[in-house]
Amino acid sequence: MQYPLPIARLIDNYMKLPGIGEKTATRLAFYTMDMPEDDVEDFSKSLMQVKENLHSCSICGNITESDPCEICRDQNRDRSTIMVVEQPKDVMVMERMNEYHGLYHVLNGVLSPIDGKGPEDLNVKSLITRLQQNQAVKEVIVATNATPEGEATAMYLSRLIKPAGIKVTRLAHGLSVGADIEYADEMTLFKAVEGRTEI
Numbered sequence: 001m002q003y004p005l006p007i008a009r010l011i012d013n014y015m016k017l018p019g020i021g022e023k024t025a026t027r028l029a030f031y032t033m034d035m036p037e038d039d040v041e042d043f044s045k046s047l048m049q050v051k052e053n054l055h056s057c058s059i060c061g062n063i064t065e066s067d068p069c070e071i072c073r074d075q076n077r078d079r080s081t082i083m084v085v086e087q088p089k090d091v092m093v094m095e096r097m098n099e100y101h102g103l104y105h106v107l108n109g110v111l112s113p114i115d116g117k118g119p120e121d122l123n124v125k126s127l128i129t130r131l132q133q134n135q136a137v138k139e140v141i142v143a144t145n146a147t148p149e150g151e152a153t154a155m156y157l158s159r160l161i162k163p164a165g166i167k168v169t170r171l172a173h174g175l176s177v178g179a180d181i182e183y184a185d186e187m188t189l190f191k192a193v194e195g196r197t198e199i
């Protein structure tokens, strides 16, 4: 027997989420059917709102409700340091650590020739423009993940930025090879930032 179309569609949509297979999607779809209507309405609205109310910061590329983002606007932050990360969620992780007080730049990915991802697909140009317009920046910390792509991206950025006389550093390898910043605990991250080395 086939599921009625609304259920089948909901199952298909749940399956678009990472780590959700058909079995889980089916369970979630039936669960949703049993939820109070108010909750479902609230749920569907929150899905729309992440698309409608969140934008990329025109300076750093982080996700934000207002442009420029809170971090870029904050005059108390150390404007001599920019930490380059792969994803907006890496900014959240670093901020939770509460030890880094500089600025950020979100690349939105890493160089990956296999996936056809080159510098033009990342927020590299905006980083260079930002550095050219901001003489206050003395150090760029490349905090891409310790994967081959993350390393290659760090080397690429280093070659690009160093000639401008700006120090380029890389997080210390408290993070094991292949490790994602996302999954590092706060102490490991703190040590990785503290022990950063010039590249």
Ligand SMILES: [Zn+2]
Binding pocket: 057, 058, 059, 060, 061, 062, 068, 069, 070, 071, 072, 073
């Ligand atoms: Zn920003």
